[in-house]
Amino acid sequence: MTERxxxxxxxxxxxxxxxxxxxxxxxxxxxxxxxGLVDQIAELKRLGISVILVSSxxxxxxxxxxxxxxxTNKVVRRQVLSSIGQVRLMEIYRQFFLxxxxxxxxxxxxxxxxxxxxxxxxxxxxxLALLRDQVVPVVNENDVISVxxxxxxxxxxxxxxxxxxxxxxxxxxxxxxxxxxxGPPDEAASRVIPEIDPADPKWxxxxxxxxxxxGRGGMHTKFRIAxxxxxxxxxxxxxxxxxxxxxxxIVQGENSGTLxxxxxxxxxxxKWIAYNESTPKGKVRINAGxxxxxxxxxxxxxxxxxxxxxxxxxxxxxxxIHILNEKEEIIGWGIAQYDYEKARSNVGKKGKKALVHYDYxxxxx
Numbered sequence: 001m002t003e004r005x006x007x008x009x010x011x012x013x014x015x016x017x018x019x020x021x022x023x024x025x026x027x028x029x030x031x032x033x034x035x036g037l038v039d040q041i042a043e044l045k046r047l048g049i050s051v052i053l054v055s056s057x058x059x060x061x062x063x064x065x066x067x068x069x070x071x072t073n074k075v076v077r078r079q080v081l082s083s084i085g086q087v088r089l090m091e092i093y094r095q096f097f098l099x100x101x102x103x104x105x106x107x108x109x110x111x112x113x114x115x116x117x118x119x120x121x122x123x124x125x126x127x128l129a130l131l132r133d134q135v136v137p138v139v140n141e142n143d144v145i146s147v148x149x150x151x152x153x154x155x156x157x158x159x160x161x162x163x164x165x166x167x168x169x170x171x172x173x174x175x176x177x178x179x180x181x182x183g184p185p186d187e188a189a190s191r192v193i194p195e196i197d198p199a200d201p202k203w204x205x206x207x208x209x210x211x212x213x214x215g216r217g218g219m220h221t222k223f224r225i226a227x228x229x230x231x232x233x234x235x236x237x238x239x240x241x242x243x244x245x246x247x248x249x250i251v252q253g254e255n256s257g258t259l260x261x262x263x264x265x266x267x268x269x270x271k272w273i274a275y276n277e278s279t280p281k282g283k284v285r286i287n288a289g290x291x292x293x294x295x296x297x298x299x300x301x302x303x304x305x306x307x308x309x310x311x312x313x314x315x316x317x318x319x320x321i322h323i324l325n326e327k328e329e330i331i332g333w334g335i336a337q338y339d340y341e342k343a344r345s346n347v348g349k350k351g352k353k354a355l356v357h358y359d360y361x362x363x364x365x
Contacts, residue, residue, distance in 0.1 A: 061085030174241030
C-alpha cells in the first residue's frame with residue numbers, strides 16, 4: 001500500500017464491486033483482484049472506517065466449480081451456479097480477510113427485505129451490530145430465491161439500498177471503467193468527468209446503454225443508482241476497481257473516478273421512503289401549484305388536500321403512497337396520515353390536515 005497521511009473523509013462507506021472486477025475474461029474468479037480488494041478494505045479498516053462490501057461473483061465462482069450446459073434454463077442456471085458459488089466466494093473472502101486479522105459475515109438479501117419496514121429495521125440492526133464488532137459484512141443478492149419481481153436491477157441497486165439503510169456517508173461503485181466519461185469508452189479523447197451534480201440533467205447525455213460481459217447492469221444503471229444515492233445525501237463514486245489503491249485514494253480525497261455530489265440534510269426515514277419502490281396501495285395526483293411548492297428548495301411543505309386533484313386506490317393510515325403530477329408522472333413517495341376514504345373527501349379543500357407530512361415525504365429532483 002502507498003503511504004498516506006491524510007485523515008479519511010468518511011467514517012462509514014459501502015463498497016460495491018462488480019463482476020468484471022472480480023472475474024477474468026472467461027468469467028472465472030480472478031484471485032489476484034479479489035486479494036487486492038481485500039487488502040484495500042483492510043487499509044480502510046486500519047484508518048478507522050466502517051466498511052460494508054456488496055460483492056458480485058457468486059455465479060462466476062459457481063461456474064468454476066460446476067460447468068452447466070448452456071441449454072439449461074437461464075433462471076435455473078443462475079440459481080444453481082450462485083447457490084454453489086456463494087459458498088466458494090465466502091470461503092475466499094474469509095481466508096483473505098483472516099490474513100489481516102479480520103472477520104467477515106455473509107448477508108443475503110432480496111427486494112422484499114427492504115420493502116417491509118420490520119424486515120428493514122431487523123437487517124439494519126444486524127448491519128450495525130456487525131460494524132460495531134469490527135466485522136466486514138459481505139452482501140449479495142439471494143439469487144436462489146430472487147426471480148422476476150424480487151430481483152434487483154443488479155448489485156448496484158442493492159448497494160444503494162444498503163448505503164441508505166445504514167446512513168453511510170459514501171457509496172463507492174467499483175467497475176471496469178475509470179468513471180463516467182465525456183465520450184465513448186473506446187475513444188482515446190474521452191476523459192473522466194470528475195464531479196457530477198445529479199440534479200442537473202445535462203450529464204445524462206454522456207451515458208451510453210451498455211452491459212458488462214457477465215453482470216446484469218451497465219453504466220446506465222450505475223449512473224441512475226449513483227444519482228439517486230447522492231440525492232439522499234450519500235457521496236457516491238464510480239471508479240475503476242482494478243486500479244491500485246483506489247479505495248484508500250477515494251476516502252482520502254484523491255481524484256479517483258467520478259463523484260456524484262451529495263445533497264445535504266436527508267433523514268434516515270426519508271431515505272427508506274425514497275428507496276421503497278414497491279407497488280403502492282394508493283396514488284394521489286396533485287396540481288401544478290402543489291408540485292411547485294413540494295419541489296421548492298426554500299420551503300418546508302407537506303402535501304395538503306387543497307393541492308390534490310384525485311385519489312386512486314385503497315390505502316390505510318401508515319401506507320406508502322405514490323405522488324403523481326398532472327402528467328401522471330411519479331415525483332415522490334410519502335406515508336399517508338389517514339386512509340383513502342378521508343383523503344377522497346378532503347380533495348381540493350383548504351384547512352384540512354396534510355395527507356403526507358413533510359417529515360414522511362420524499363420528492364425526487
